[in-house]
Amino acid sequence: MNKPLILECKNLVKRYGDLDVEVLKGVNLNISVGERVAIMGASGSGKSTLLHLLGGLDKPTSGEVILNGVNLNAVNGFKLAKLRNQSLGFIYQSHHLLGEFTVLENVAMPLLIGKESVKNAQIRAKELLKRVGLGHRIEHKPGEISGGERQRAAVARALINHPALVLADEPTGNLDSKTAESVYQLMLELNQELQVSFLVVTHDPELASKLGKVLHMEDGLIVT
Secondary structure (H helix, E strand, C coil): CCCCEEEEEEEEEEEECCCCEEEEEEEEEEEECCCEEEEECCCCCCHHHHHHHHCCCCCCCEEEEEECCEEHHHCCHHHHHHHHHHHEEEECCCCCCCCCCCHHHHHHHHHHHCCCCHHHHHHHHHHHHHHCCCHHHCCCCHHHCCHHHHHHHHHHHHHCCCCCEEEEECCCCCCCHHHHHHHHHHHHHHHHHHCCEEEEECCCHHHHHHCCEEEEEECCEECC
């Protein structure tokens, strides 16, 4: 039985600048509920550009991105921000935690942006931080914890709103192999428990091989 689609990407094209550089040349991609997909490819093949378009961080030149039944081309401003906040989680190679805030405050922030009360946001953040093995670090600031712990906090922040889809750009790229494996195992457990879909851009063939599906990008197109 086929699972419902979370994301549909239809004939996505992206051009930049006066030179009319075409970075994406008609990408088609579907992601189902609970699916884990890796995208690999050389630098400059269009992977990060695709991720930005799928996450509503940029608009395509042509084509459509449909997230949970909503065409991202048809929404702007507050509606787009709300959709991204509620439906998407983001994990980057650099954790992008805010150094002046505690780990607890960083993880709770997406809920606070969504107008959740401070009390409820912190309760949920504490629960999730315990789940990712950081219950003892909630009052620490990012500079006071290890790189692996910062990335675990970033995973928790990405999942705090129970998103339908997490977009990850080289999520283990800055980690040693042991820490990278622990972060991957955490993502796998949360994927299975919460049925969150993951789309992971990576250069790491070992990480890619552990995900359910591996796609390759070449010259602005998905070739396999």
